[in-house]
Amino acid sequence: MDLVRKKRKAVVDQSACVACGCCVKVCPVQAIEIVRGITAQVTLDRCVGCGKCAKECPASVITVQEVGT
């Protein structure tokens, strides 16, 4: 049996993030935050992969991807 479960999570291209905070405002589970004032960072354990942040991001730097957990 394959015990590796894949889940969909938000992934930020941190080099392209402009730290506007739009994603932080729309996340229903507070899984994304601005760190050091320069980039968004996702807490993967908390992210439910809803994709709201990705839709909202004006710079289109968030993608929702399958990641191993």
Ligand code: SF4
């Ligand atoms: S995909 Fe949904 S839960 Fe995950 S960081 Fe974005 S808004 Fe939050």
Ligand code: SF4
């Ligand atoms: S909405 Fe996009 S550009 Fe703005 S802080 Fe979030 S990831 Fe960065």
